[in-house]
Amino acid sequence: MTGGPPLADVLVVGGGPAGLSAATWAARYRRSVLVVDRGQYRNRWASKSHGYLGNDPGDPMELLDRARTDLGRYPEVSFCEGEATGARRAADGRFVVTVDGEDYPGLRLILATGVVDEFPEIDGFSTTTARASSTAPPATAMRRRAARS
Ligand SMILES: Cc1cc2nc3c(=O)[nH]c(=O)nc-3n(C[C@H](O)[C@H](O)[C@H](O)COP(=O)(O)OP(=O)(O)OC[C@H]3O[C@@H](n4cnc5c(N)ncnc54)[C@H](O)[C@@H]3O)c2cc1C
Numbered sequence: 001m002t003g004g005p006p007l008a009d010v011l012v013v014g015g016g017p018a019g020l021s022a023a024t025w026a027a028r029y030r031r032s033v034l035v036v037d038r039g040q041y042r043n044r045w046a047s048k049s050h051g052y053l054g055n056d057p058g059d060p061m062e063l064l065d066r067a068r069t070d071l072g073r074y075p076e077v078s079f080c081e082g083e084a085t086g087a088r089r090a091a092d093g094r095f096v097v098t099v100d101g102e103d104y105p106g107l108r109l110i111l112a113t114g115v116v117d118e119f120p121e122i123d124g125f126s127t128t129t130a131r132a133s134s135t136a137p138p139a140t141a142m143r144r145r146a147a148r149s
Contacts, residue, residue, distance in 0.1 A: 004103065008034040011097050011106030013084045016041050017052070019112035020067040026110075027074035034106065035071075036099055038083040042114050051138070080104065087111070 010026040012019045015037025026033045041064065043049060049060040071077045086098040087109060095109040119125055 005034075005105065006032075007094070008032050008078075008104065008106040010034075010108045010110060011036065011095055011104060012110045012112055013037075013087065013097060014110075014112035014114055015039070015064075015068075015079070016112065016114050017063070017067070018114065019110070020064065020071060022110045022112055023071055023077055024067070024074075027071065027076040031076060033074075033077045034080060034104055035077065036080045036082065036084045036097060036104070039081065040116075042117065050142070 009031035010023075010033045012023050012026075012033060012035045015023075015035045019035055019037065023033045023035050041060070043060050046060055048057040049063065050056050052058060052063060055063055068079075080099055082099040084097045084099050086096075088096050090096050090105070095106045097104045097106065097109065
């Protein structure tokens with residue numbers, strides 16, 4: 001037996017709604033899953049999120065907390081907090097994800113790393129502005145409709 005992290009059936013990089021959904025379904029199919037997440041969710045500036053079934057509106061961080069709690073019931077799932085700094089396919093076909101210099105092997109790899117917004121360098125531009133800007137067009141449209149009525 002060799003040391004190091006065990007082989008996961010599925011490696012998921014990204015622990016936002018997409019990554020946790022992927023992890024949930026892999027676990028339900030009894031696959032061992034490792035979720036690697038650095039915890040910088042795109043909507044971390046938002047106080048409310050919309051359009052999630054059964055959670056509209058909802059607190060986006062609460063949604064993730066609940067999802068992680070739900071996932072805690074699946075012994076197949078484990079979490080690794082940190083940044084995946086590399087991902088590659090080894091000669092034997094396995095995937096290897098590197099976090100903090102440690103290599104995590106897996107049979108499958110799901111990249112659920114989301115989107116990173118680049119905010120303009122404008123004096124006074126803040127996360128408050130980001131929250132109210134048009135990074136989420138449906139939210140902006142709903143706000144405008146509410147303002148008109
Ligand atoms: C202000 C604002 C309001 C929004 N409102 C809504 C809304 O109301 N409804 C809605 O549906 N959507 C909304 N969105 C969009 C929302 O961000 C996405 O729906 C949702 O976050 C996408 O989930 P995701 O899992 O793809 O990405 P994210 O939630 O961004 O999660 C990706 C995760 O992967 C991690 N990651 C990335 N690279 C690495 C790496 N190399 N190693 C480890 N971890 C990594 C990130 O740090 C992050 O934790 C909003 C966005 C913004 C900016």
